[in-house]
Amino acid sequence: EAEVAQSPRYKITEKSQAVAFWCDPISGHATLYWYRQILGQGPELLVQFQDESVVDDSQLPKDRFSAERLKGVDSTLKIQPAELGDSAMYLCASSSWGDEQYFGPGTRLTVT
Amino acid sequence: GDSVTQMEGPVTLSEEAFLTINCTYTATGYPSLFWYVQYPGEGLQLLLKATKADDKGSNKGFEATYRKETTSFHLEKGSVQVSDSAVYFCALAANTGANSKLTFGKGITLSVRP
Numbered sequence: 001e002a003e004v005a006q007s008p009r010y011k012i013t014e015k016s017q018a019v020a021f022w023c024d025p026i027s028g029h030a031t032l033y034w035y036r037q038i039l040g041q042g043p044e045l046l047v048q049f050q051d052e053s054v055v056d057d058s059q060l061p062k063d064r065f066s067a068e069r070l071k072g073v074d075s076t077l078k079i080q081p082a083e084l085g086d087s088a089m090y091l092c093a094s095s096s097w098g099d100e101q102y103f104g105p106g107t108r109l110t111v112t
Numbered sequence: 113g114d115s116v117t118q119m120e121g122p123v124t125l126s127e128e129a130f131l132t133i134n135c136t137y138t139a140t141g142y143p144s145l146f147w148y149v150q151y152p153g154e155g156l157q158l159l160l161k162a163t164k165a166d167d168k169g170s171n172k173g174f175e176a177t178y179r180k181e182t183t184s185f186h187l188e189k190g191s192v193q194v195s196d197s198a199v200y201f202c203a204l205a206a207n208t209g210a211n212s213k214l215t216f217g218k219g220i221t222l223s224v225r226p
Binding site for chain 1: 116148153154155156157158161201203212213214216217218219
């Protein structure tokens, strides 16, 4: 069964350092989402792509976060510089148009 | 804006007990409603969904009915198992064209003891 792949699974970084996460969606899924899940909370959307275009990045802290999906397939989410409050689980999901979202295992980020 | 409210947790039950997890929502229009489950160390998995009023979603013995009049989507299971121990999230999708993001509740942890 096809799955959404994410790497790394765990990342520990120091405050003010740069960090990047990678997501490979299910083949053929045009829509890709990045969510942030703070411990004890539900996931919140950071950015949504349709192919290589951003559909919604209204909740993305653009002063330090960036996301790209250059060829409309895999995607990278970057944080620079990382802050203590960025410690969270970062989840990637993909879907066909208007269909169910499939989630990857997530990247657990700890900022020290 | 859209929001989802879940009952406070955690919930601890004995095996074979009846489960109800409350979920209410606020949204404009006619959202789709979902229950997701997250097992320890894993990503979210779709448990069930309903796309219009009075629809009942069901899977693995879990059920939830889309109640527009009470803006609710409560999750139920008649007899829980230890393997049902997980975090459960209620969510909605606004179905507004290209933007189909999910809005989640805070989640509730269910522990089932043998």
